Amino acid sequence: MELMEVLAIGDDAEAQQTETNNVKPRSRSNSVVDSSSCFRKYSAVFEARNIRNRSKSVSTTDYFMSTEQQECTDDLCIAGPSQSNETKKSDTTDAKANNVPLNKISDSACTFKEPTAYASVAKDAESYNMNHKNRGMCIIFNHEKFDLSYDTREGSALDAKRLEKTFGDLGFDVELCHDFTHSEIIDKIEKVSQVDHTNNDCLCVITLTHGVQNDLICAKDVIYKSDRLWKPFAGDKCITLAGKPKLFFIQACRGDESDSGVMLSPRTLIKTETDSVVSYAIPTHADFLIAHSSVQGFFTWRNPSEGTWYIQCLCDILDEHGTTMDLMNILTLTARKVATEFSSVNTDNLALHNKRQVPSVTTMLIRSVYFPPKLRNE
Numbered sequence: 001m002e003l004m005e006v007l008a009i010g011d012d013a014e015a016q017q018t019e020t021n022n023v024k025p026r027s028r029s030n031s032v033v034d035s036s037s038c039f040r041k042y043s044a045v046f047e048a049r050n051i052r053n054r055s056k057s058v059s060t061t062d063y064f065m066s067t068e069q070q071e072c073t074d075d076l077c078i079a080g081p082s083q084s085n086e087t088k089k090s091d092t093t094d095a096k097a098n099n100v101p102l103n104k105i106s107d108s109a110c111t112f113k114e115p116t117a118y119a120s121v122a123k124d125a126e127s128y129n130m131n132h133k134n135r136g137m138c139i140i141f142n143h144e145k146f147d148l149s150y151d152t153r154e155g156s157a158l159d160a161k162r163l164e165k166t167f168g169d170l171g172f173d174v175e176l177c178h179d180f181t182h183s184e185i186i187d188k189i190e191k192v193s194q195v196d197h198t199n200n201d202c203l204c205v206i207t208l209t210h211g212v213q214n215d216l217i218c219a220k221d222v223i224y225k226s227d228r229l230w231k232p233f234a235g236d237k238c239i240t241l242a243g244k245p246k247l248f249f250i251q252a253c254r255g256d257e258s259d260s261g262v263m264l265s266p267r268t269l270i271k272t273e274t275d276s277v278v279s280y281a282i283p284t285h286a287d288f289l290i291a292h293s294s295v296q297g298f299f300t301w302r303n304p305s306e307g308t309w310y311i312q313c314l315c316d317i318l319d320e321h322g323t324t325m326d327l328m329n330i331l332t333l334t335a336r337k338v339a340t341e342f343s344s345v346n347t348d349n350l351a352l353h354n355k356r357q358v359p360s361v362t363t364m365l366i367r368s369v370y371f372p373p374k375l376r377n378e
Contacts, residue, residue: 034153034210034253034293034300034308079182079222117235117242118198123280127326127368128245128287129201135171135374136200136244139192140164141185142178143209147221154304156208159251159311163206166315170322171374172204182219186228193232195240202245202369205229208311211252213297218252226250235284243282245369247327248290251311255297261343261356288364291331295360301344310359313337327369328361335359 120129142160144153164174177188189205197203207229210218215226229250235242293300293310302308314334321330335358344355 034251034302078216079219079224117239119279120243121367125367127370130370130372132201133199134173134201135371136173136197136202136204137192137195138163138167138172138174138204138206139188140174140176141180141188141205141207141209142176143180143207143218143220145179145220146210146218150210150218153208153210153302155302155307158305158307159208162307162315163311166318166322167204167206170318170371179220182222182224185219185224189229189232193238197238197240197244200241200244202247203233203241204247204249206249206251208251208308211250211254211300213255215254215296217250226252230288230290233288235282235286237284242284242287244287245327245365246288247369248288249314250291251293251300251308253299254292254294255299257298258352258355259295259298259357260354282366283364286364286366288362289327289369290362292360292362294357299355299357301342301355301357309338309342309357310334313341322371323373325370327371328363328365331359331361335361 120132121127140160140163142156144156146152160176160178164176168174177184180188192203192205207217207226211226212218212223216223217226218224230246230248232238233241233246293308300308300310306312314331317330317333317337321333325333339356339358342357344352347353
């Protein structure tokens with residue numbers, strides 16, 4: 001078995017990274033974890049904000065701030081949706097029909113109309129329709145340099161360049177967005193959500209950045225909730241993408257824990273199995289896939305001279321199987337490659353010794369996603 005060691009660093013400690021399972025040797029270089037250096041400081045600030053006095057009627061989303069607002073403590077800022085300082089009415093008051101007796105309200109006033117979108121596939125179709133004129137947009141938010149006290153993400157440009165080629169080869173119209181601020185990210189997402197996607201197969205948004213706990217990720221200037229990337233594309237908000245795949249990939253740490261792994265002894269593996277367009281309704285949050293580079297609470301690893309483990313493995317698998325294999329199988333192969341071919345070694349700091357990483361996927365897809373070759377009009 002071939003063995004290669006590469007120097008790796010986790011925040012303030014140096015480590016060595018090794019790749020096994022007959023992987024082609026790579027040159028020696030440094031690796032870091034994709035979490036900001038102010039993680040503990042951020043955690044303390046966030047916890048302090050969570051215990052402030054508030055009205056019982058205020059929802060949990062009020063812990064964050066609006067696009068126009070941000071809360072800063074020393075050199076740390078957190079952004080997100082918020083309400084004004086005005087007193088919020090209780091839900092019971094908001095639910096009343098302006099004190100009008102219910103029997104006085106006409107039936108038409110009580111009728112709720114579901115948003116209607118064009119169904120591009122039959123209700124029982126096994127796969128999404130990927131035969132539209134265009135594959136769709138692929139927006140890549142690449143973050144390398146940050147304001148405040150965030151570490152520079154050396155090597156992220158290599159991921160962005162690789163992604164641009166890989167997704168371009170799959171037929172996507174790729175757009176790179178470098179070091180965007182929070183407001184620039186939100187503006188871009190809003191504009192993309194308002195585009196007419198009628199002739200597009202799907203949408204893909206990829207974010208390369210630092211991350212912390214609770215799925216909070218970093219823009220150039222502030223920390224924000226990652227769900228702000230995908231919520232504007234829900235079926236009732238972006239009608240022309242309703243019923244189509246909406247794919248989100250996030251390369252970022254999700255905490256400060258490291259995975260030591262477990263040794264498996266050789267044993268026979270047992271394979272398991274799982275078991276004309278008419279109008280039909282689907283939930284507004286159907287057709288989403290949100291793929292993370294690690295599980296909740298854990299580090300991810302980045303090599304400054306080669307890129308991140310996850311993104312490079314994802315592109316490897318897509319380059320080989322992207323036009324013939326369905327996306328979930330592709331992500332399974334990617335997870336296997338990351339989990340089994342990469343590990344860190346640090347004999348000087350056991351906290352970073354023999355650490356591993358496994359990607360995770362949250363899927364609301366209701367069909368298989370394939371990327372058949374897309375014929376381009378010359």
